Amino acid sequence: MSETAPSAAGEQQNQAASLQKIQTLLSAKDDTSRFVGLALLKSVLDNTPELRTDEDGLVSLWESIPQKFLDRLIRTGSKQQAKGTNDMLDLAVSVLHTFTALLPEKSRQDTKLVNRIPQLVACLLYCSDDTTRLVLETLVSLVNQPEGAKVFDTIEDLSTLTEIAPSQPLVLDTLFYSWLGAMATTSDKMTLSSKIDKTIGMLVVSFRGTDGVTLLNFLGNLLPRLDPELLPPNPTWLPSLAKFVRDLVISRPTADGRAAFTNLSAALLEVYPIQAPSFYLPRMSTPNTQQRAKLNNPSYNPTAQRLTSAYNVVSNFMGYLLRTLEALDSGETNNNQWIMKPDLLLKLRTSISETMSLTAEYLRDRWDASIAGAMGLHPEARTAAANEGGVSHFTLAWDSKSVHSSQDPLILAAIRTLAIWLREDDGELLRKEAAGLCDMFVDLYQTSSAPEKGLDFRRPLLVAFEGILEERKGKEAFLENGGWQALVTDLYNIFQASSTMSDENEAARGVEIVRILLQIAEAEQPGPREDWMDLVTKVAAWAVPDQTQPPMVEEFQVAVLQLATALLVNAHPGLRRRYTHSTSAIIGIATQLRDKVKKDKGLVEALSDVLEALAALH
Incomplete structure (x- = not known):
């Protein structure tokens, strides 16, 4: 223990000396020293877990970075055309991304951070793929708060975002959070509405040649949430959206695709009740x-x-x-x-x-x-x-x-x-x-x-x-x-198979069959038809499986017993007497099944009702 304490103290002293050196380099007057200091800072942040959780230390380090130097790095780096070798731009974005993730919420709303948003949007044209991802993650985090959304709303040209939206879904998240945030803070709703209209039009153009699922999903979530005064009054992009939907529908879409165009259908019918029917949901042929x-x-x-x-x-x-x-x-x-x-x-x-x-x-x-x-x-x-x-x-x-x-x-x-x-x-x-x-x-x-x-x-x-x-x-x-016989035949096949197989899809269909047949059996007057009682005989011959089965299969088995019980209870007394032995057998089956499903209170209660009803017939 005597060796450990000095070692820990020594590490702390080394770390403090390293941070002091970084801050000295960042405060130097030449950009070369600042660049070295920023690179060292990024390395220390990446490799010092305890520093990443030290809010006061992070704030102090962030304040030591000259904001004009960050601006010059992004601006100068953006002029370098060779993607993937842009060290200045990559480093500046990486540092901003790290501090956006680690700084406390109050500091993330500071102007020194949110005022970098316009430059981050502009630099996307020159970023490598990895740096593009970092820029977008930073933007999503910053615009998801009032100050960031307000700064983002001042940007006139969003083409650098809309052009990469088909390959970068985070672009749509950035627009989504920024517009919802600006909606709560802006006083110029008309200008914001115009910007939303223009940007959606640019997105539609960018997504041509794709299935458009992410775009449809984005608009289906966004449009119902916008204030009515922010909705573009006569959008020219509605016909293009309708084409996206038609093309998607005939292409055998995935579940995500179906959800996207269905949700967009609802959104457009809600916000554009006059225009949408003619463009989007024409009368079906x-x-x-x-x-x-x-x-x-x-x-x-x-x-x-x-x-x-x-x-x-x-x-x-x-x-x-x-x-x-x-x-x-x-x-x-x-x-x-x-x-x-x-x-x-x-x-x-x-x-x-x-x-x-x-x-x-x-x-x-x-x-x-x-x-x-x-x-x-x-x-x-x-x-x-x-x-x-x-x-x-x-x-x-x-x-x-x-x-x-x-x-x-x-x-x-x-x-x-x-x-x-x-x-x-x-x-x-x-x-x-x-x-x-x-x-x-x-x-x-x-x-x-x-x-x-x-x-x-x-x-x-x-x-x-x-x-x-x-x-x-x-x-x-x-x-x-012949509806009864068709459904009963299918029901019995599922019931027999449930003794050895645990097919939940089949069992679910069986529950639906029981619901229909039960409705008929209980309504038939003066009681179930004689040929319907064949089901009682078949159920009475069923053997309860020993193995544990999925809840849906057990629910189905209980439902079949309920149907057989309803047939017996509603049958004419003379007809019912012919099925005394079957009734006793079903009582035994219900008792075994109740012991088997004792953890499911709902099924236990249903089987208790079955036993009570059958016991009353003896």
Whole structure:
């Protein structure tokens, strides 16, 4: 210990001497000595952890750097054209970056630091890639406070930023924080609005030739947050944004891409309710008779792709609307973040409802042509034979010879969009119209049970059934066309597989099936049909797996027991007596399952209700 103390003291003395030497060099009158001092300072800061946490020491070192010397380094370095060998500019930026990160918040707002912002923006034209990154990180930190945003607002030419924005996302962060900060401090809103308008226009030009995802995401976040008086009144860049969105939609975008154009949709509809619909969300084209005639033309594929993308845009936008409503209902957001005015939302609802009605009409006609020939048309009157996907059937002249309806992405996209609207909107008329599609939906559900053959319609169709079954006509059409049997068959397959496999996606679909069948079983009068009780027998023969399974799988298994219990409870007493042994077996299964899921209070409570209901039947 006697050796350690003098050693530590010696290190402190060496460090103090080194810092004193650096400050002496920085206070010299010649720039060569200052440059050496600044280089030594950067090295000491990088290699002395205890100094990086010494706020008083950092402030003292920062104050010892002549600000005019920093300016000369940046200015002189900016005149050197050879990127990557610019020692003066690289050192000045590196030092500013380090002090911006380490100085206490009060010092970061000091004029000596924030007044370097214009020079940092100007020098970007001459920076190496690494120094560019340091400049942008420094700018983001500085403009994210009132004083920095105020200084940034004085810069007239932002072209050095907009030109590199496609390859440097931090540019958009810099603009985002600086404009929001300036919004709170500037008194000249008109000038700031003009600058925002001009800069966004420059960004749109810079992003041409890219997918524009980062730009769309930036504008989707920025525009709703700007004060109304800061929004450019008649922006010339709206059509260009619409093109970005169209190009992105038809390019099979990633999840980030879909989120970007969906959020921008909401933003533009909110802030530009008059201009945006015509530029950005034109009335969606719905397949008409003329387009049906193109089913066998070479132009069908691009037409179908465009319409598929249009449906996907609408369905994603519906999802955004629903999330916004849920956030409002739950208190997660405030009224200032409402997506659009109520009168505009009502107009949008009317437009979508009309489009969905035409969509249902198209689906009916297309399915009749490809499968049934035509609604109400006798089979002998059908004109020609076709063989599609290995299935031989009659077809009308305008049906597709190459793409069967059950394998057409357009049909899947249309059904997905229609399904969301049927479930979420209370349109009685549309639900009755959709009930006429139950034969198509049930058929598609059954053919999707072998997904290796092509498209899987099952999840969208389950969503559609939820809406259709709200109407009496919908329930009748669903049952008449074999809907119960189609869903029960799928449900039992998932249930059996859950004994040995833990597929959470399958289990999630199973929970949706139970929700639909439970709705039907509980509403059927005077009770469940006799053939429905086959499910009770099959559930009674199920063996509870020993291994621990994911929560979704266990939730699904409990849901199946709840469905079997509902069938028994609602069955006529005479019919119920035939299932005494099955009832006892299900009680045993529920007891075992309750012991297995005892850590999940919700599932334990649900199984206790099952046991109580079944015990009452004995």
